[in-house]
Amino acid sequence: MRIHRTVRLALTTTAVAVTALSMVAVPALAGTRIAKTSGDPYLTADNRLNKSATIGGAGSTFAAPLQNAAQAAYEARTPNATINGYQAVGSGTGESDILKKVVDWGGTDVPMSQTDIYQKEPSGFNIRASAFLEVPIALGGVAIPYNISGLNSKTPLTFTASVLAGIYEGHITNWNSSAIQGLNPKVKLPDSKIVVVARADSSGTTYIFTNFLRSAAPKVWTTQPSKTPLTLPTGGVAGSGNAGVAADIENTPNSIGYVEYSYVLLNPSLLKGVAAIVNKAGKALTPSLAGIAAAAAAKPNITAANFSIDWQAGPIAYPIAGYTWAVIWRGNQTSDAQGTLLVKYLDWLSHSGAVDGTTAGQDVAALQGYVPLPANIQALARATLLKVTGSRGQVLLTTNGG
Numbered sequence: 001m002r003i004h005r006t007v008r009l010a011l012t013t014t015a016v017a018v019t020a021l022s023m024v025a026v027p028a029l030a031g032t033r034i035a036k037t038s039g040d041p042y043l044t045a046d047n048r049l050n051k052s053a054t055i056g057g058a059g060s061t062f063a064a065p066l067q068n069a070a071q072a073a074y075e076a077r078t079p080n081a082t083i084n085g086y087q088a089v090g091s092g093t094g095e096s097d098i099l100k101k102v103v104d105w106g107g108t109d110v111p112m113s114q115t116d117i118y119q120k121e122p123s124g125f126n127i128r129a130s131a132f133l134e135v136p137i138a139l140g141g142v143a144i145p146y147n148i149s150g151l152n153s154k155t156p157l158t159f160t161a162s163v164l165a166g167i168y169e170g171h172i173t174n175w176n177s178s179a180i181q182g183l184n185p186k187v188k189l190p191d192s193k194i195v196v197v198a199r200a201d202s203s204g205t206t207y208i209f210t211n212f213l214r215s216a217a218p219k220v221w222t223t224q225p226s227k228t229p230l231t232l233p234t235g236g237v238a239g240s241g242n243a244g245v246a247a248d249i250e251n252t253p254n255s256i257g258y259v260e261y262s263y264v265l266l267n268p269s270l271l272k273g274v275a276a277i278v279n280k281a282g283k284a285l286t287p288s289l290a291g292i293a294a295a296a297a298a299k300p301n302i303t304a305a306n307f308s309i310d311w312q313a314g315p316i317a318y319p320i321a322g323y324t325w326a327v328i329w330r331g332n333q334t335s336d337a338q339g340t341l342l343v344k345y346l347d348w349l350s351h352s353g354a355v356d357g358t359t360a361g362q363d364v365a366a367l368q369g370y371v372p373l374p375a376n377i378q379a380l381a382r383a384t385l386l387k388v389t390g391s392r393g394q395v396l397l398t399t400n401g402g
Helices: 009-021 041-045 064-077 091-099 114-120 161-169 178-183 204-216 241-251 261-265 268-272 289-297 336-349 361-367 375-385
Strands: 053-055 057-059 081-083 105-108 132-143 195-199 237-239 276-278 321-329
Touching (some): 053 336, 064 081, 064 361, 091 105, 091 204, 132 204, 132 261, 132 336, 132 361, 132 375, 161 195, 161 204, 241 268, 336 375
Parallel strands (some): 195 237
16 A cells, blocks of 8 residues: 655655654663563564565654654565655544555544544545454553643652643733743742743644643643644644654753653653652652653553553552554455555554564664553564455465465
8 A cells, every 4th residue: 555645745844853763772771671472373473475565554653763764674674665754643533544445554542432533524424433443553642741831840840730731821821920830939930931832733732732631730731632723722732743852852942842752761851850740659750761660560461442551549650551453354355465565564564573583563663762662562463464355365464465
């Protein structure tokens, strides 16, 4: 299936930035231990293809650093496989593209619902959500970077969900407001207007962020979590994709925003100011792999229908975290060859440590600032991919070349 190339020119800079970021290793992760599997016949066969095929995907910018790095690694080890460059265009566009069959998978941080189908596809009333499968491919966190002119404090600023909600609602407008200063009494904050940065496009990262605000500060953030662009306070800035938001924060004095954690790790300029967020146990934590993993461990039974990590308990749980997913057709693949490549790539992407010692997708994820998927979520991905069928109703994920 060919990737649709039109109406993408405005995102060229963002796409280039993400590709560049994905090539940078994260020194802080050098000691990360990756669980290895053994005796897994599917992983052993994930680079075996009897026929040449080309696939491509588009969507979630939350997943873009992983997708760009992982695709290169998979192609290098898999003869007959070509993967077109991932288009980081946002979760909403990823869903639209898979509905229109202009990509082989759509990336989204919020599994696609029947309501999404009705809203995004003119013929959507003839398409049921059951025609699609949602494959978990990565686990990450949402960081809150800020850029305050002249701030010399080496201690991260602390925020609660209520204060963040107040900032994004436009009720808290200055950096030295009593609400922020009270959480950071030892820091001399400037009497400067806060510039609020958010996503301009339909975004799963926005959903994860607003889901946190709704769960942790429901009296302040009274609207339901959503992928739709936020209505920003006067002077707010909207950026395309996580890369656009990251660039806006970096280039805008006195700004604050939200981005997927890997965009902070892979952009050293943002490391100058990353907020500590108060979790359900009352602990103020900056994002970390350990904190994101702890949040996921507090809600292990994730499914496409019950996907939110929400506002989890635990002293080391970082409170803004979530999964990102690949949306694919259950059947109705463009060809059996393309469908076989698709399921083999996604299987490799959603697993750690191949039996032959070859790096698998979740090993790549760890080097890009994501937490390797828990074992039960890797199993969920495998079980989901085994439901994908070809032209004769045959299962496409096999232990041979397809």
